[in-house]
Amino acid sequence: MKPKIVIIDDDRSLRRVLEYNLQQEGYQVSAAASGEEGLALFAEEHPALVITDMKMPGMDGMQVLKAVKEQSPETLVIIITAFGTVDIAVEAMKAGAYDYITKPFNRDELRLTVAKALQFTGLTTENKRLRSQLADRADFRTMIGSSPAMERVFEIVRKVADTEASVLITGESGTGKELVARSIHTMSGRKDAPFVAINCAAIPRDLLESELFGHVKGAFTGAIKDKTGKFLMAEGGTLFLDEVGELPLELQPKLLRALQERVIEPVGGTTPNKLDVRVVAATNLDIEQAVAHGVFREDLYYRLAVIPINLPALRGRREDIPLLLRYFCAKHSADKVNFGKSALDALTTYAWPGNVRELENMVERLLIMRDSDNITLEDLPEKIRNRGATAPAASSGPVINLPAEGYSLEQLEREVVVTALERNQWNQTAAARFLRIPRHTLIYRMEKYEIVMQEKS
């Protein structure tokens, strides 16, 4: 017998949708139209899970959550929040909610969230199947960020997700390129078909072609049977070409053809296969430079980058850092952890060369090593602590982390100019004063680096 669920939502149609979909999944569902009614139902039914809307007249979701947790701490609660209210969701998680769903949501999201919550209460085969899917579940709401730069990224993702356009995601290591690729897939009409990822840099050159396009038995020594390539595996879904900048030049025409004509030819095969695959690619190389140097085909670049998305480095959006810290603490069920002022200063001043990944790893380590829930400067790794001690947030000097393989001075100068403009709300006079250069010099630099004025925020 599948577990019992109580749904509480004042919106009649949404209530119906929830009820219907969860009944379809075989759960025993009952629904209430208000917090008060819902709690009565809860007392009667003893459900394993309560799903409640956050905003309701009378008793709201937070009050429902608290009452449920008080009476029955083991009952799971999932809350439903409006899109863009991650703060409220985080609050609710702190108060003991198991998870949250953001409106509007789709059926799969609901199904997966509920299955995840109930995975330990009813270990049916269906649950097991869902659990393996959960392993590679990533959806939009797990991308955290409220900086203008990330808002712009979210906006593009929302717009392009449900189109067929090829997307090229660029950004430093650990900025969330794969997360964006997965979000695009989950938010598209292809979400029920596979998301297949291949790392072009990790596969030896001579294997990459058959890895991508497949091969037929006997195509080369060792090809003892037919092999399905990643393209075909992604049929109907999305193929994520990670580190596409490393794709060997000799394979590029074949990829171009696959993108242009939507056909692939397995190695050694004679008949091309028609296919329906959406391609999302990512790279942390400067691919335009690779084009300029002739190691990446220009035509392929334009095919891949119909929609370019550049993920900003974490040090360029420091306001996201406290949010990410809170999020990762919540993710590791350490909601009570609190960062002291000096610790927070150091964390927001540090350069984060490994971006969000580095931050997440740091939090994880911190949570294991901590003696108390109050994190102070002393608890932080030395490199971060020193940063904070020598450069307090208010008067931080430039924090320059040059990659081992070298970095272009022009690129650095461009970044300095953009940062100065951003800091000064794109006011050129103020930005020029900030950089201690005349305004016309700033304008010259902006033209040189093709920096486009952003709307003032």
Ligand SMILES: Nc1ncnc2c1ncn2[C@@H]1O[C@H](COP(=O)(O)OP(=O)(O)OP(=O)(O)O)[C@@H](O)[C@H]1O
């Ligand atoms: N905005 C974000 N909100 C929450 N988590 C994030 C965000 N950005 C990145 N992460 C997390 O940081 C880690 C690194 O992200 P991801 O693997 O997508 O980076 P990447 O750009 O593909 O890195 P690389 O170039 O090294 O492959 C992942 O665990 C991801 O979930």
Ligand SMILES: [Mg+2]
């Ligand atoms: Mg990646």
